[in-house]
Amino acid sequence: MWAAILLAGAIPAVAHGQWNLARLTPGESRMHLTTGVDPAIIPSIGYNRVASLFGRTAQVGVEAGVVAGEADVRDFRARLSGQVQLVRYRGLRLAASAAAITRGTDNDLFRAVNFGADLGATGGFYRRGLFLAAEIGFDKAIITHFAHSQQYRDENYAEAKDGWYLDNGGTWRFGVVSGVAIGRTELMLRAGVPRTQGGESLPLPAYLSLGVGVRF
Amino acid sequence: MQVRWLFGLGMITLGACETMTMTEPGNLVPRTVTEDPSLPAITINGTRLHAETRGSPGKPVLIMLHGGPGADYRSLLRLADRFDGYSLADHYQIVFWDQRGAGLSQRHDKAVLTIDQYDADLLAIVNRFAPGQQVTLVGHSWGGMYGTSFIDRHPERVKEAVFIETGPLRGSTFERIKGDMYDVKVMREWLNDMLWSTQFFSADDHIRMDYQLTLGAWRSQPRNNARRGPGAQPGWRNGAKVARYLMEDGQDARGRFDYDFTTNLRAFPGRVLLIAGSRSEVLGPTLQQEQLPLYPRARLEVVPGAGHDVNWTNTAQVMQLIRSFLTAVNVRGEQ
Numbered sequence: 001m002w003a004a005i006l007l008a009g010a011i012p013a014v015a016h017g018q019w020n021l022a023r024l025t026p027g028e029s030r031m032h033l034t035t036g037v038d039p040a041i042i043p044s045i046g047y048n049r050v051a052s053l054f055g056r057t058a059q060v061g062v063e064a065g066v067v068a069g070e071a072d073v074r075d076f077r078a079r080l081s082g083q084v085q086l087v088r089y090r091g092l093r094l095a096a097s098a099a100a101i102t103r104g105t106d107n108d109l110f111r112a113v114n115f116g117a118d119l120g121a122t123g124g125f126y127r128r129g130l131f132l133a134a135e136i137g138f139d140k141a142i143i144t145h146f147a148h149s150q151q152y153r154d155e156n157y158a159e160a161k162d163g164w165y166l167d168n169g170g171t172w173r174f175g176v177v178s179g180v181a182i183g184r185t186e187l188m189l190r191a192g193v194p195r196t197q198g199g200e201s202l203p204l205p206a207y208l209s210l211g212v213g214v215r216f
Numbered sequence: 217m218q219v220r221w222l223f224g225l226g227m228i229t230l231g232a233c234e235t236m237t238m239t240e241p242g243n244l245v246p247r248t249v250t251e252d253p254s255l256p257a258i259t260i261n262g263t264r265l266h267a268e269t270r271g272s273p274g275k276p277v278l279i280m281l282h283g284g285p286g287a288d289y290r291s292l293l294r295l296a297d298r299f300d301g302y303s304l305a306d307h308y309q310i311v312f313w314d315q316r317g318a319g320l321s322q323r324h325d326k327a328v329l330t331i332d333q334y335d336a337d338l339l340a341i342v343n344r345f346a347p348g349q350q351v352t353l354v355g356h357s358w359g360g361m362y363g364t365s366f367i368d369r370h371p372e373r374v375k376e377a378v379f380i381e382t383g384p385l386r387g388s389t390f391e392r393i394k395g396d397m398y399d400v401k402v403m404r405e406w407l408n409d410m411l412w413s414t415q416f417f418s419a420d421d422h423i424r425m426d427y428q429l430t431l432g433a434w435r436s437q438p439r440n441n442a443r444r445g446p447g448a449q450p451g452w453r454n455g456a457k458v459a460r461y462l463m464e465d466g467q468d469a470r471g472r473f474d475y476d477f478t479t480n481l482r483a484f485p486g487r488v489l490l491i492a493g494s495r496s497e498v499l500g501p502t503l504q505q506e507q508l509p510l511y512p513r514a515r516l517e518v519v520p521g522a523g524h525d526v527n528w529t530n531t532a533q534v535m536q537l538i539r540s541f542l543t544a545v546n547v548r549g550e551q
Contacts, residue, residue, distance in 0.1 A: 037411075039411045039412065039414050039415065040407075040408040040409075040411040040412040041402065041403070041408055042412075067408050067409070067412050068403055068408055069403055069404060069405035069406075069407070069408040069409065070405040072405070075409065075412055077415070103415055103416070105409060105413060105415075105416060107405075107406070107409045108445075109430070109431050110431055112413075112416045114416045116415075139415070141416055141417055141418070143235070144416050144417060146244065151445065151446075151448075154446070154448075154450065155448050155449070155450045155451065156245075156430055156450070156451060156452070156453075157244070157245055157246050157452070157453075159242065159246075160244055160245075161242075161243045161244070163235070164234070164235045164236065165235065165236050165237060165238050165243075165417075166235045166236075166237060167237055167238070167239075168238055168416060168417035168418070168424075169417050169418030169419075169420050169424070170418055171415070171418060196419060196420050197418045197420055198418065198420030198421075200418070200419065200420055202411075202414050203410065203411060203414065203432075204411050
């Protein structure tokens, strides 16, 4: 487990380019709330800090969410993320993002903890009042620990092996992200299509996320 | 520099951990007959099926049809046990088998997971164990649909049948009740857990698809009122590709179920016993009563207090009904 934590922690932190790049001012912070189906319903809260990195605008942030349903805190996601703006030409901007992710899930049959990494890019048209961009990303489930309940062993497979599993695949995402700003408040909408690492569709063939952020 | 040290330390520690892969057979779901040669198996129509028999060869043949589609015969094995001094194995050669791509049978891809292929497989089973003779069918849930489809196509090969909690025999019926079968309300814990599981591994191969289906779908049909927790109906493996593609084969281009397993059912002269659990809300007594007239000679028995898994939870009562049906000279109340 600690190996996975260390490995995940060594990955440069950056994340979803879901906020308006034209409004990133070094030294400012943002709190945000998001919810949506991604891939389950997962309300999240996060904090971002904008800084200057080698002359480029960048932001780092943390985010945590709990999967809806019975609001079981064992179904969670936490993300240490960041984003750096790579290209700017008039209103056009391109940013790259990355994140180290940990997430958990639990039901009567099994419990799992995963450490993963997310790499993405967002490019589009940005003004201070609104933006529209395309996004592409890949969320790699690097290593997962599975532990099976007695119920799984009784009803399904007595010899299921608990432990750490590598090479569990990942999820591609192809979508659009847009937002509007009113004063210090931003509203954001993301939508797109997810695909498994092998290109298969997921049980839910689309993702949709809504967010609100406040600068301070 | 610090990051490089952390990364190196992480890799060393990771190397010291014993890690596994999800795609290794036997790690997360049981091995199939192609991965474990010690499992009992037969080969028909180019596929290896997990199968075993109870009772002596030479006796009339009774073929078990498990549910799903994609599940297995593990929970049907109790029907071969002895109840009140009676065992089906005393009077029949019972054939238990996992259907193509299902349970511990060989896995297959979409091209050969069709209703026509399934019909050819069951015909091959019948010809293998009862060449030139009629057989008795016992099916549960999807197994009842499968058996009815077989009777519809080959009425001359079936003497009689027992169908327990049979699913909808017509696509139009399935379309009408599917909203009641699955609990797909957006805030349901099972649904969100199932969707969330896709973040931990991606179902890009058979094993991961099977594992995801098993973990995700187990509470998807609460109105079946099947037993939960200790003593619940067991199964070996859910064949996810079977569950997906066989269902799709019964749908039109728009994804609406349009199959009909009853077009020739009136030509079947044999007797049929339908069994339902009184607490099974969707596939239970109401649906079975509705489907009863589709068979020329059928009767319905309802087991009080039982759910969709009546064959597992109330095996003694079910066996009493089957025994009475198979040994009766005349069927009371047949239509």
